[in-house]
Amino acid sequence: MNIEKRVKELVAEKIADKPNLFLVDVKMHSNGKLVILVDGDNGIGIDDCVAISRHVGFHLEEENVIETAYNLEVSSPGLDAPLTFLRQYVKNIGRNLAIKMADGTKREGKLSSITEDAIVIEEKVKEKGKKAELVESVIPINQITETKVLISFK
Template sequence: MNIEQRVAELVSEKIAEIGRPDVFLVSAKMRSNGKLIILIDGDKGVGIDECVQISRYVGFKLEEEDAVKTAYNLEVSSPGIDTPLLNPRQYTKNIGRNLSIKMADGTKREGILSGLTEDAIQIEEKIKEKGKKAEIIESIIPLEQISETKVLISFK
């Protein structure tokens, strides 16, 4: 088992202990520079309190198990607005928001997330053909065809 898998287990244990089933692990990455980055999110958001509890628990357990043999920095946070959506549960909390989607084939799409299934998202895309009025089209996009999705923030 690698360190990222162990961290995922520890985060799950702590989430269960604090009684927040709406909180979930987005990612756990050990970078080559010795920084262990844990991203957590929640269906209703996540606060500093959950980050602190998970940081203390994971840090204590890793030290107790001597799981990391070199010096490292542990960072626990929620994903920033510029962080791509990595976990399918993140799509649920972003229904109704505008997304920028980079497809696996390199093309880009944009639209309002209107729904999702286990393996696809549904967006409302504005399609404009030359000389015609823009139309709103419902599109289903399989998750396997998406290489990156970001939430577009509007300051209008």
């Protein structure tokens, strides 16, 4: 049985009645650490993480899915985790993003809006001999390889 697939099913069961929560990733590491990343349109609280952990842990034990000792960790993606789903972009409107493009270039700007297949950022563009100006740029999602939120400590 595929452990990650079963865990995804169990998480889906547990959050079925909470449409604002969604599964980001499930990873079974070779060191026995099972990591479940769950996020929410308004973030996710510790209570939801605990409930998911108990549900998944109970069923994994009951079904004897994992033969060896393992460590189960349920959390939200860290601030440094790349955005994976379009709905993660939504809750980051107004924040500054670092974007790696498929062509290898990097872009930075404040996320201002989102469409079905693109994001819109305000980025500083400097042409030679001119002052930098803020420009709204539409970036197709399919041209992005990684997006991270830039953390400001000002």
